[in-house]
Amino acid sequence: xxxxxxxxxxxxxxxxxxxxxxxxxxxxxxxxxxxxxxxxxxxxxxxxxxxxxxxxxxxxxxxxxxxxxxxxxxxxxxxxxxxxxxxxxxxxxxxxxxxxxxxxxxxxxxxxxxxxxxxxxxxxxxxxxxxxxxxxxxxxxxxxxxxxxxxxxxxxxxxxxxxxxxxxxxxxxxxxxxxxxxxxxxxxxxxxxxxxxxxx
Numbered sequence: 001x002x003x004x005x006x007x008x009x010x011x012x013x014x015x016x017x018x019x020x021x022x023x024x025x026x027x028x029x030x031x032x033x034x035x036x037x038x039x040x041x042x043x044x045x046x047x048x049x050x051x052x053x054x055x056x057x058x059x060x061x062x063x064x065x066x067x068x069x070x071x072x073x074x075x076x077x078x079x080x081x082x083x084x085x086x087x088x089x090x091x092x093x094x095x096x097x098x099x100x101x102x103x104x105x106x107x108x109x110x111x112x113x114x115x116x117x118x119x120x121x122x123x124x125x126x127x128x129x130x131x132x133x134x135x136x137x138x139x140x141x142x143x144x145x146x147x148x149x150x151x152x153x154x155x156x157x158x159x160x161x162x163x164x165x166x167x168x169x170x171x172x173x174x175x176x177x178x179x180x181x182x183x184x185x186x187x188x189x190x191x192x193x194x195x196x197x198x199x200x
Contacts (some may be wrong), residue, residue: 038108039067054088058095059150059184060109061143066150066184069104071095082121082128089119089131089157096147112143125199126167126174129159136168137177146187150179165197174199 039062053072060069073091075084096113099105117140122130131152137145152164167174174197182190 039063039065041069041103041107053091054156056088056092056095056155057151058092059147060096060100060104060111061147061187062107062109064186064188066146066187067109069100069109085129085157086119086121086131088155089152092151092155092157093117093119093148096151111147112141113147114140114144117148123170127165127197130165130167130174130197131157132167132169132172134169136172137166137175139168142189142191143187145177146179146183146190146192149177149192150184153177153179173197 053074056071056073057068058071059066061067071092073088073095075087075091079087093113096111097115097117098111100109100111116134118134120132120134122128123132126132137148140148149164149166152158152166153162154160158164162180163176163178165174165176175194176197177192177194179192180190183192
């Protein structure tokens with residue numbers, strides 16, 4: 001009887017193994033396959049590496065926050081300071097309106113700044129650091145305004161104090177907009193704080 005039982009167990013084990021079932025197999029769970037970390041670029045974009053110009057940073061939207069990315073703006077050597085400020089500001093607006101690169105899009109970067117936004121320097125009665133747009137700033141959606149304010153306020157186009165004076169065309173009222181931590185972290189729900197600017 002003992003021999004028959006041993007033979008039966010041996011045959012049963014062989015059958016189970018042949019069916020792909022292992023009595024001692026322990027199920028394991030290693031979790032989902034690793035995915036790319038959002039808002040993280042593997043390295044500088046090739047287009048940024050090869051382009052010539054003044055290195056700048058612009059704020060793009062990634063997830064629910066504003067994140068800086070590197071860009072360049074072309075400004076001819078010897079350009080007077082006043083004209084240089086406007087050229088840098090226009091270059092930044094153009095970069096904000098341009099579609100993110102393929103690598104940036106795959107990492108989750110987007111932009112809400114529309115194309116066709118032009119900038120000029122101050123009018124006759126404006127403070128010298130004012131910038132005027134061909135559209136009123138408050139006509140931009142909240143994300144676009146946050147991108148624009150945070151990019152310009154931390155650039156060579158302004159005084160670099162974390163704020164920028166913006167207005168619409170011609171004699172439209174000017175306001176000083178600030179880029180705060182709340183704006184950078186929650187651009188969809190927190191508008192850039194602003195205050196009215198008196199004529200110079």
